[in-house]
Amino acid sequence: MIKNLAIVGGSCLLGGAAVFFISPSRDAWSTIFGSTLGGLGGATVTIESIKKSSKEVIKTQQQIQDLKQEHQQLLAKVQEIQDRHNKLTQQLSRAQGQLTNKRHDLNNLQNRVQEIEQQEQDLKVRLERLRISNPQLETLEQMAAQIGELSQNKSGLEGEIAALNSQLQELANQRNSLAQIEVQYHAKKAELQELTEQIQARTESLQTLQTRQGELEVIRASYDALSAEQQHLQTRIEQLRPEIQGLEGEKQQILQVIQQHRNSLAQIEVQYHAKKAELQELTEQIQARTEALQTLQTRQGELEVIRASYDALSAEQQHLQTRIDQLRPEIQRLEGEKQRILQVIQQHQQDYQEIENLRRQIRNLNAEIRRKMLDLQDIEHNINTANITMNGLRVKNAQLQEEKQRHQEEIDGLKGELENLSNSTEVAMKALKDKLWNHLPTPPWNIGNSGDIEKQFLQSFTAFLNLQGLTFTRRVVNAFHTSLKVQDISALVVLAGISGTGKSELPQRYADFIGAQCLTLAVQPRWDSPQDLQGFYNYIEKKFKPTDLMRGLYQYNHDNQMQNRIVIVLLDEMNLARVEYYFSDFLSKLESRRSGDTYLEIDLGSLPLREEERRLKIPEEFLFVGTMNEDETTQTLSDKVLDRANVLTFGKPENLKLREDGNNSPGVNRPQGYLDYEKFKAWRRRPQVNSPVVRKVKEYLDRANNVMEKIGHPFAHRVYQAITQYVVNYPGVSEVNSAEFRYALADQFGQKLLPKLRGLMIDDYHEELEEMKQLIEQLGDEPLTKAFEKSRNSSTGQFEWKGLIYPEE
Known part of the structure; x- marks a missing residue:
């Protein structure tokens, strides 16, 4: 079957004749249509056949449209029959319900008559007793009159019962008729189901015809293109007519041989070339045109198949129309039967009203009889009634006791399950609650918030490090504190460099000095998911296996003593594993703390857990530090991590020194108590847009960003905001000409911008690197200038940033 035929070529002239190419799209037919090589007769034969095919296509489309309309009409008729069937079913159901109600009423009347007869017998017996015991005839006559009235009422009721019996018989007959109608209805319903299946099959056939209609649209597009080509061919034939007159007879012979014996076409072409070598190109066009004709013949065969399918569908449509005509009288008859049943139901409605009136009269009569019988009831009846009521209450009480016992057992079982679940949750959470904080220093420092206080703090911390036998330059301490x-x-603060330079000591001593808790997490090479950093729930042991980080977060959220205390989390040798695998998501959460509260979720499987325990807030009091050893066993940091971190580099020391053992006492010169987070945060300053420091930072960064853009590594708002906030918060930065301003901006060039140039081919960006060099030299920071020159003059021909290393003081 033809699919998606697309014209992708154009026309060209080969030997004075036009050639038109048509190429397939995906699984479409592939064919090449060419022009004839003879006179007007050879060229118009194919065009006429195409016109004929196009007319057949239009005719088939019209027939398909008519068939669709007939199909819609047939569906509407089927829907109408279905609606009538539903209404008839509802009416039949209502009639059956009314018949049942009348039967019920008749039974009630019969029961009532029996009660009246029984009451009449009782009155007669009592009358006999009264005659014996009481000689007063007046009372006896009154009771006899009452008995007579009851007998008359009984006779009247018996007449009503006889009338109702006749109505009941009539309704039974009508029910039998309705049963016959229902049998006929089910038969018609089966025929309707068969008709619906036939319509479904016909719908599928219509869908097939619609698919073929799309294919016919493709053929029509091809026909339009060939029509345009026909006009061009007609003009070309008129031009070639004088040359073709002499070849007309031979062309006719060649065309006949091509149509009857395609396999002998090569021999005919050889003979033809022997007679007319100069017509070689025209012969090739004739062969191409012959293949096009064969393709059209194939399409004509497909049209014949479509026509046969349409004829079959037309016959099927006629058959269905005949069945509909046959069913129409039956439907009309059922409609008349439905109207008759409705009339009967209406008549019965009136009878029902009369029965209701009789029922009300009987109720009034029963009330009167009960009033007459009240004087004749004795105390035993009341006692029996009380006894029966008491027995019933005893049975009910026993049932209630049993139900109470059963509910109590269910409650006890639920309490046991709840206790088990609580115990399971407690067991699962036990590891999180193991005591982590020990020896919390008190009280908080009583210090101010001025810059002088912060300066004194850093001087005291540097002296504390020296007394511990540790030597860090003032710029390293200031950079770490500012980060x-x-x-x-x-x-994140990352301390990178060679092993043994004190990268782990610096955050630990900082925590000791300010009285903060330090959580050290030793990163393992196997870490490859956030669970390695946070912990996981062991479904076999039914226990949560937390890391110290998760224990710290949980206990910080549930321990009031920890509030407003600083916690330093140290990821030791964090690049032994790929940082992006286990820390990337957590780092994004840390960054989002500036916009609002950020939470982690504890996964305990299906165990119940309160929302306040399941969600752990990541407090802003948690400060994160990581150390990195740069050797062949470690991984490098990605740009995503570098953009969200400040990296301090620890290089080879200029002078190797021994640590003095006499000055390593942890309590030397450490203030008592602890630095709370509110006082620490009070040292933080916010950038002011119009301040000279911020304007100067923006001037340098705009120039740097222009160079970075030429290199292909521009930066955006996040980097600008991070650099500006670092410079403003650097200790001692008050004006743009100070050494502290130069140190702070040089730190950020080395931590944020220059690492983005790693792997850059130096020779390809010589001018851009020279422009960056001039900008760095204007900063006037010698360590940064040396680090840039070292990276630029790498022997590998690439920019190898090794970090900004501060010289010893």
């Missing part, structure tokens, strides 16, 4: 202050935007 902790700006963790609301740069959520």
Whole structure:
């Protein structure tokens, strides 16, 4: 079957004749249509056949449209029959319900008559007793009159019962008729189902015809293109007519041989070339045109198949129309029967009203009889009634006791399950609750918030490090302290460099000095998911296996003593594993703390857990530090991590020194108590847009960003905001000409911008690197200038950033 035929070529002239190419789209037919090589007769034969095919296509489309309309009409008629069937079913159901109600009423009347007869017998017996015991005839005559009235009422009721019996018989007859109608209805319903299946099959046939209609649209498009080509061919034939007159006879012979014996076409072509070598190109066009004719013949065969399918569908439509005509009298008859049943139901409605009136009269009569019988009832009846009521209450009480016992057992079982679940949750959460914080220092420091206080703090901390036998330059201490202050935007401090330079000592001693808790997490090479950092729920042991980080977060959220205390989380040798695998999601959560509260979820499987325990807030009091050893066993940091971190580099020391054992006492020169987070946060300053420091930072960064854009590594708002906040919060930065301003901006060039140039081919960006060099030289920071030159002059021909290393003081 033809699919998606597309014209992708154009026309060209080969030997004075036009050639038109048509190529398939995916699984479409592939064919090449060419022009004839003879006179007007050879060219118009194919065009006429195409016109004929197109007319057949239009005719088939019209027939398909008519068939669709007939199909819609047939569906509407079927829907109408279905609606009538539903209404008839509802009416039949209502009639049956009314018949049942009348039967019920008749039974009630018969029961009532029996009660009246029984009452009449009782009155007669009592009358006999009264005659014996009481000689007063007046009372006896009154009771006899009452008995006579009851007998008359009984006779009247018996007449009504006889009338109702006749009506009941009539209704029974009508029910039998309705049963016959229902049998006929089910038969018609089966025929309707068969008709519906036939319509479904016909619908599928129509869908097939619609698919073929799309194919016919493709053929029509091809026909339109060939029509345009026909006009061009007609003009070309008129031009070639003088040359073709002499070849007319031979062309006719060649066309006949091509149509009857395609396999001998090569021999005919050889003979033809022997007679007319100069007509070789025209012969090739004739062969192409012959293949096009064969393709059209194939399509004509498909049209014949479509026509045969349409004829079959037409016959099927006529058959269905005949069945509909046959069913129409039956439907009309059922409609008349339905109207007759409705009339009968209406008549019965009136009878029902009369029965209701009789029922009300009987109720009034029963009330009167009960009033007459009240004087004749004795105390035993009341006692029996009380006894029966008491027995019933005893049975009910026993049932209630049994139900109470059963409910109590269910409650006890639910309590046991709840206790088991609580115990399971407690067991699962036990590891999280194991005591983590020990020896919390008190009280908080009583210090101010001025810059002088912060300066004194850093001087005291440096002296404390020296007394511990540790030597860190003032710029390293200031950079580390500032990076902790700006963790609301740069959520991680990374201490990188060679092993043994004190990278782990610096955050631990900082925590000791300020009285903060330090959580050290030793990163393992196997870490490859967030669960390695946070912990996981062991479904076999039914226990949560937390890390110290998760224990710290849980206990910080549930321990009031920890509020407003600083916690430093140290990821030791964090690049032994790929940081993006286990820390990337957590780092994004840390960065989002600046916009609002951020939470982690505890997964305990199906165990119940309160919302306040399941969700753990990541407090802003948690400050995160990571250490990195740069060797062949470690992984490098991605740009995503670098953009969200401040990286301090620890290089080879200029002078190797021994640590003095006499000055390593942890309590030397450490203030008592602890630095609370509110006082620490009070040292944080917000950038002011119009301040000279911020304007100067923006001037440098705009120039740097222009160079980075030429290189292909521009930066955006996040980097600008992080650098500006770092510079503003650097200790001692008050004006743009100070050494502290130069140090702070140089730190950020080395931590945020220059690492983005790693792997850059130096020779390809010589001018851009030279422009960056001039900008760095204007900063006037010698360590940054040396680090840039070292990276630029790498022997590998690539820019190898090794980090900004501060010289010893």
